[in-house]
Amino acid sequence: MRLALAGGGTGGHVVPGLHLLAHLCERGAAPSDVLWFCAGRPVEETVLRSAGERLSGLELDRVVLAMEPERGGAPSWLRVAARTPAEVSRARVALERHRSEVLLGLGGYTALPAALAARSLGIPLVLLEVNAVDGKATRTLAGLAERVVHVFPRASRGARHASFGAPLAAEFTTRATGAVGARQRTELGFDPARALLLVLGGSQGAAPLNRFVAAHGTALVAAGLQILHQTGPGRLAEAARIDGGAYRAVEYLDDMARVLDAATLVLCRGGASTLSEIAARARPALVVPYPHHRDHHQERNAQALGAGVRVVPEERLSADLVAVLARLAGPDGRPEREAMERALVAALPSDGAARLADELLKVAARFRTT
Numbered sequence: 001m002r003l004a005l006a007g008g009g010t011g012g013h014v015v016p017g018l019h020l021l022a023h024l025c026e027r028g029a030a031p032s033d034v035l036w037f038c039a040g041r042p043v044e045e046t047v048l049r050s051a052g053e054r055l056s057g058l059e060l061d062r063v064v065l066a067m068e069p070e071r072g073g074a075p076s077w078l079r080v081a082a083r084t085p086a087e088v089s090r091a092r093v094a095l096e097r098h099r100s101e102v103l104l105g106l107g108g109y110t111a112l113p114a115a116l117a118a119r120s121l122g123i124p125l126v127l128l129e130v131n132a133v134d135g136k137a138t139r140t141l142a143g144l145a146e147r148v149v150h151v152f153p154r155a156s157r158g159a160r161h162a163s164f165g166a167p168l169a170a171e172f173t174t175r176a177t178g179a180v181g182a183r184q185r186t187e188l189g190f191d192p193a194r195a196l197l198l199v200l201g202g203s204q205g206a207a208p209l210n211r212f213v214a215a216h217g218t219a220l221v222a223a224g225l226q227i228l229h230q231t232g233p234g235r236l237a238e239a240a241r242i243d244g245g246a247y248r249a250v251e252y253l254d255d256m257a258r259v260l261d262a263a264t265l266v267l268c269r270g271g272a273s274t275l276s277e278i279a280a281r282a283r284p285a286l287v288v289p290y291p292h293h294r295d296h297h298q299e300r301n302a303q304a305l306g307a308g309v310r311v312v313p314e315e316r317l318s319a320d321l322v323a324v325l326a327r328l329a330g331p332d333g334r335p336e337r338e339a340m341e342r343a344l345v346a347a348l349p350s351d352g353a354a355r356l357a358d359e360l361l362k363v364a365a366r367f368r369t370t
Contacts, residue, residue, distance in 0.1 A: 001364040002099055003031040004123075006091075006114035007106025008038035009068055011202065012130055012273045014047045017106050019167040020360075021055055023353035026170055029361065030058055035098040037091060037114040040064035041072065043204055046233055046252060063094045067109035075109060084113050091117035101364040102126060104356075105145070111137040119144050124363050128356065130166065130272035132300040146363055149356055151272055152304040152348070162359075165352035166276035171257040173280075173350050184262035188228070189245065195329040196226045198263035198283075200253075202271045205232015209267065209288060212317040214240045219319070221246045223326035228259065257281060265329040265337070270298030275305060279348045284340035285309045286325070288317060308344035 001024075007013035017036070024030050038044050048060070065087040068075050075083070091114045095103070103118040105111040105127045115125050115137075124146045129138045132152040142148050142160075151166045182192035190196055197220065201209045213220075213229050217240035220227060229249040231239050239249030253259050256277055260266070266285035268274050278285050287309045289298035302311050312321065327333050349355075 001029070001031045001361055002033040002101045003360065003364070004035040004037070004095060004098065004100035004103040004114070004118070005106060006037040006065075006103060006111045007108050008044050008110050009041055009108040010204065011043055011047050012271050013106045013108040014038070014044055015273050016128060016130060016167045017104065018047065018055070019169050019353050020104070020356055021058060022169060023167065024357050025055055025058060027354075027357070029357065033098050033100070034058060034060050035094055035100055036060050036062045037065050037094070037110045038062050039068050039108060039110050040066065041068070043233065061094070061098065063090065065091060065110045065113050067113065080109065080112070084116070087113035088117045088120070092121060095121055095123060101367045102360055104128060104360060105137060105141060106130075107135055107137050109137075112140065115141045115144060124367055126360060126363055128167075131297040132304045133295045133297040135297070147359055149359065151276060151352065152301065164355040164359075165349035166272065167353035167356050168276060168280055168350060169257065172277060180261045181264065184258055185226075188259070188262050189248070190226050190228070190262070191246070194224060194226050194246070195264040196228060196262055197325060197329060198259060198266045198268075199227060199229040200266060200268040200274055201230060201232050202269045202274060205230070205235045205238075206269050206288075206290070207238065208314050208317055209269070210235060210238035212321070214238060216319060216322050217242050217247055219322045220325060223322060225326060225329055228253075228263070265325065267325065270302045272301055275301050275309070276348060276352075279305055279308065279344045280350045282308075282341040282344040284328070284337045284344070286312050286328075288312045288314055305347045306343050308340050308347050
């Protein structure tokens, strides 16, 4: 398969594609050519660099489609309209040079010119919608797609739509057994006998979560918790100042399966990749959705996991939450945590990478025979 991918701007628009490529390599079906249309943001470099070893030397030709402002943030519709024709032309040249057979749209503004270029060349389009609410790319491009694959389950919307779960790294496809949490806490340098709170703000971090930990981390540690805190790239200055080994702050976490196995409880944003990994490892979570998205998709993502997570509005990131976290992570909260774990096990399939790979291989094969 000669595969093109389009997605960038956030980790959620990059990580699923990397997991898909890793799965194809591991099953001996590595693409003979890979073209990746991206947005050119620093987070893409961070995520791609951390995944390089997993791709068995697979070379990616990255082409930046300059749809987003250089300083970040969503582009205006005026910018989208002005930039699209030139970026469609750039994408057409790249697709023709690589002789791509199928384009996978991962979301973000780069998907628009890439998809238009692919369809103008007769190259089939498959869309991956990672959120429980269709994003702009899916809403705009679904009519051009041969297949729309959704991560979260939803009512049938026709033969072109399917729910596969998220493409995940191989270590997420089997569930940990035995006394994994204590062993993993030891390997990470924490006390195996104490509960570990994992704080995740997504690939770029979340200032409100960082402020909460900075303000109340000492109280959480005094209540018996240890804390592993992912602040986000360039945001270590927002971390708490707590002496001793019960608190650690890092910009970015690799080996997320092991980290989640070590955690007793997770406090996180509601990004699709984060919640899919939490569901795969069955780790109870309190989810603080980003409140300023117009479609509130992070809240809808969390709601799709049912009783496996609890939604905490951002305004409740206060001292009152310390007691809630301490009780739920402690011995008295164990029955609730076990009920949440059972709900998460049933929430999402864990073979999304294999199912998406099968779909792309079929589409590419049909393209070659037409």
